[in-house]
Amino acid sequence: MEVLSAALVPSIFFFLIIFFILRVKDSRRKDLPPGPRPFPIIGNLLQLGDKPHAEFAKLAQKYGELFTLKLGSQTVVVASSPAAAEEILKTHDRIFSGRYVFQSIRVKEHIENSLVWSECNENWRLLRKVCRIELFSPKMIESQAYIREVKALDMVRFLRKKEGQVVKIVEVVFGTLVNIFGNLVFSKDVFDLENPSGGSAELKEHLWKLMDIGNSTNPADYFPIMGKFDLFGQRRQVAKVLEEIYDVWGVMLMERRRMKGKKENDFVNVLLDAGLDDQKINALLMEIFGAGTETSSSTIEWAITELTKNPRVMSKLRSELIDAVGEKTVKESDIPHLPYLQAIVKETLRLHPATPLLLPRRALETCKVMNYTIPKECQIMVNAWAIGRDPKTWDDPLTFKPERFINSNVDYKGNDFELIPFGGGRRICPGLPLASQFLSLIVATLVQNFDWSLPQGMNTHVLSMDEKFGLTLQRDQPLLIILKARNSTM
Numbered sequence: 001m002e003v004l005s006a007a008l009v010p011s012i013f014f015f016l017i018i019f020f021i022l023r024v025k026d027s028r029r030k031d032l033p034p035g036p037r038p039f040p041i042i043g044n045l046l047q048l049g050d051k052p053h054a055e056f057a058k059l060a061q062k063y064g065e066l067f068t069l070k071l072g073s074q075t076v077v078v079a080s081s082p083a084a085a086e087e088i089l090k091t092h093d094r095i096f097s098g099r100y101v102f103q104s105i106r107v108k109e110h111i112e113n114s115l116v117w118s119e120c121n122e123n124w125r126l127l128r129k130v131c132r133i134e135l136f137s138p139k140m141i142e143s144q145a146y147i148r149e150v151k152a153l154d155m156v157r158f159l160r161k162k163e164g165q166v167v168k169i170v171e172v173v174f175g176t177l178v179n180i181f182g183n184l185v186f187s188k189d190v191f192d193l194e195n196p197s198g199g200s201a202e203l204k205e206h207l208w209k210l211m212d213i214g215n216s217t218n219p220a221d222y223f224p225i226m227g228k229f230d231l232f233g234q235r236r237q238v239a240k241v242l243e244e245i246y247d248v249w250g251v252m253l254m255e256r257r258r259m260k261g262k263k264e265n266d267f268v269n270v271l272l273d274a275g276l277d278d279q280k281i282n283a284l285l286m287e288i289f290g291a292g293t294e295t296s297s298s299t300i301e302w303a304i305t306e307l308t309k310n311p312r313v314m315s316k317l318r319s320e321l322i323d324a325v326g327e328k329t330v331k332e333s334d335i336p337h338l339p340y341l342q343a344i345v346k347e348t349l350r351l352h353p354a355t356p357l358l359l360p361r362r363a364l365e366t367c368k369v370m371n372y373t374i375p376k377e378c379q380i381m382v383n384a385w386a387i388g389r390d391p392k393t394w395d396d397p398l399t400f401k402p403e404r405f406i407n408s409n410v411d412y413k414g415n416d417f418e419l420i421p422f423g424g425g426r427r428i429c430p431g432l433p434l435a436s437q438f439l440s441l442i443v444a445t446l447v448q449n450f451d452w453s454l455p456q457g458m459n460t461h462v463l464s465m466d467e468k469f470g471l472t473l474q475r476d477q478p479l480l481i482i483l484k485a486r487n488s489t490m
């Protein structure tokens with residue numbers, strides 16, 4: 001009996017302490033949006049799963065359009081409806097304009113010059129202005145259209161040689177986009193589709209590596225106290241890859257400075273003329289490549305996946321292309337005359353936003369939202385994936401139906417909060433005007449020039465991709481396509 005009570009008393013005492021901790025935590029949560037009860041220390045980490053956006057969509061059904069999670073020691077609020085997204089991205093845009101910077105990216109020299117990860121400070125305003133007025137202005141985009149068209153044809157030429165073979169479409173598209181960006185930025189190819197391991201292949205490899213590290217879990221993001229020790233070495237790895245990338249830029253920048261007088265119509269010229277120093281140019285170029293290539297290639301991979309799964313939509317697009325473009329090669333100037341193509345791109349971005357939870361925001365001040373209090377420093381995520389599939393907003397939401405956008409004014413430019421693949425407010429994706437051009441161009445080029453079919457057994461795989469974690473670049477399981485060339489338009 002004595003032994004029993006000796007064991008029982010400390011156990012009861014232990015459970016009372018845990019109960020007390022939970023009570024204290026709960027009372028601290030009083031004004032926050034509701035959410036699942038967190039466990040001590042780990043909070044709701046077990047509820048993240050490997051597809052957080054899909055888990056969050058389920059939690060939103062239970063706890064509402066604005067709910068709170070405790071991820072380790074971090075408080076995170078998730079917005080999951082158009083109204084909640086509007087509160088974050090528009091009504092309280094300034095307060096929620098901070099970024100939560102992932103621990104592995106906190107490389108001092110990079111963050112200080114970053115557009116993606118810095119506060120909305122003077123440097124950020126300068127870079128946004130350069131993007132808006134120079135790099136992604138309608139004039140610049142139009143004047144560089146021929147570059148994207150030439151690179152799209154290089155892709156067709158390369159793919160024609162693969163007729164009858166199984167192709168990893170995302171790799172070809174990624175390589176093509178790296179070259180499109182290489183030419184927009186430096187007026188030169190940086191990747192050889194024919195010889196993936198030769199030429200400047202290292203740049204593509206560095207970008208993949210950076211994305212791999214970025215996509216891997218870092219426990220320090222949930223327990224920032226561990227952040228300064230960089231226990232798993234992720235920050236050191238990022239710093240090393242950044243240095244390697246900057247070495248590649250460095251050589252190209254030096255070349256350009258040597259070519260004084262010869263003016264190319266490209267981003268480097270614009271940035272040199274704008275008086276940016278090498279560190280700012282390095283950081284901006286890295287972010288343009290990093291933010292623009294993976295997002296866009298995964299969107300194109302999804303568009304082709306959906307078209308292959310939906311022959312009705314594919315043949316309607318083909319008819320539109322024949323009517324509007326005929327036998328000619330499709331050009332960017334044709335896009336305004338291809339409303340069904342534009343609807344396909346919107347529908348792809350609705351179902352498969354490349355960054356399903358956008359990029360995490362941070363509250364700069366404590367703020368009242370929908371009668372709840374969101375505390376200063378709280379992390380905010382906006383679930384664009386859940387919003388795009390919400391049956392309250394979308395009729396038959398899981399079906400790929402581009403027709404829903406015909407005769408509809410809904411667009412992804414940040415004013416319609418039911419469709420926000422590019423985010424919204426002051427931090428909306430600055431590359432949007434460029435992306436919307438080449439997404440349409442490349443999808444149209446691939447459809448105009450090739451028939452696509454899935455290798456045997458792929459249907460189930462493709463369907464299961466729907467449920468996969470947002471960024472679809474699963475290099476272990478990319479979309480494979482058997483190619484058949486159509487009548488040449490070249």
Ligand code: HEM
Binds near residue numbers: 295
């Ligand atoms: C399918 C293509 C793309 C998608 C879906 C996409 C999506 C996004 C999203 C969701 C954000 C965060 C917005 C927010 O916080 O509200 C973002 C930011 C950003 N994107 Fe994109 N993006 C794409 C293409 C591009 C391209 C082509 C570029 C550049 C050439 C680019 C450059 C950036 C940059 C620099 C930011 C950070 C802006 C800031 O924090 O002020 N993106 N993008």
